Amino acid sequence: NVGGLTYDLGIRRDNRNNDFGATGSLFYVANRAEIQLQHNYFDTANLNGPREQISRAVIGSGLVFADGKIGLSRPVQDGFAIVDRHPTLRGKTGEVDPTKFGPRATTDLFGAAVVPDLQSYIPSALYVNVDDLPPGYSLGTGQFVLKAPLYSGYRLEVGSGASFTVLAKTRYADTGEPVALI
Numbered sequence: 001n002v003g004g005l006t007y008d009l010g011i012r013r014d015n016r017n018n019d020f021g022a023t024g025s026l027f028y029v030a031n032r033a034e035i036q037l038q039h040n041y042f043d044t045a046n047l048n049g050p051r052e053q054i055s056r057a058v059i060g061s062g063l064v065f066a067d068g069k070i071g072l073s074r075p076v077q078d079g080f081a082i083v084d085r086h087p088t089l090r091g092k093t094g095e096v097d098p099t100k101f102g103p104r105a106t107t108d109l110f111g112a113a114v115v116p117d118l119q120s121y122i123p124s125a126l127y128v129n130v131d132d133l134p135p136g137y138s139l140g141t142g143q144f145v146l147k148a149p150l151y152s153g154y155r156l157e158v159g160s161g162a163s164f165t166v167l168a169k170t171r172y173a174d175t176g177e178p179v180a181l182i
Contacts, residue, residue: 003102004029019044031106032072032114033061064114066153071114079118079148083128084111086159093131094158118148128158 005028012021025038036058043051060075064082071082085094085107095103096113104126105113118124126144133139137159144156170179 001097001099001102001104002029002031002106017044029074031108032074032110033059034074035059062116064116064153067155069112069155071112072110073114074116076116077118078120078150079152079154081115081118081126081144081146081148081154081156083107083113083115083126083144083156083158085130086157086161088137088161089130089133089159092133095129095131097127098129118146118152118154120148120150120152123147126156130158 005026007026008024010021010023013019020043022041023039025036028035036056038056038058040054041052062073062076062080064071064073064076064080066080066082069082069084071080073080081096083094083096083105085092092107094107094113096106096115097104103113104117105115107113115126124146126146128139128142128144130139139158140160142158144154146154148154171177172179
């Protein structure tokens with residue numbers, strides 16, 4: 001999920017040759033990229049070999065296109081979905097499959113949320129949550145069910161322009177007092 005962080009550390013010591021090695025890596029899942037940092041250190045002092053240090057940084061991202069919409073994404077696996085907000089939700093934050101560990105994708109400054117890891121030929125549901133909805137606004141089920149073919153892309157839109165809220169008070173014509181329970 002977005003915000004996921006994994007790491008590993010390793011140490012190797014060979015007393016016979018007085019060799020020493022250490023490795024470490026860090027992997028972070030951002031909303032639009034995956035970032036991996038790795039560092040290796042080797043010391044072969046007994047063999048009069050040099051100390052060797054190797055560092056590596058990898059940033060993976062993707063540019064996707066579906067139904068006239070372009071999205072910036074993490075690297076795509078089998079298939080992807082661009083989940084965009086309806087114009088009536090402009091400025092609202094949308095999250096796809098939100099959990100306590102973070103959402104699968106989210107809308108941000110770069111636009112629509114992109115889910116880059118739809119599995120092929122397996123039905124999957126994408127749940128969408130939009131923060132701070134206007135009163136009376138309905139997202140409907142807030143769910144999209146997809147069965148993606150291999151290397152497919154979808155463009156989905158959450159929200160609708162058919163959502164209006166009317167607030168009114170009903171009053172008695174003769175007294176102007178509010179009608180109870182109406």
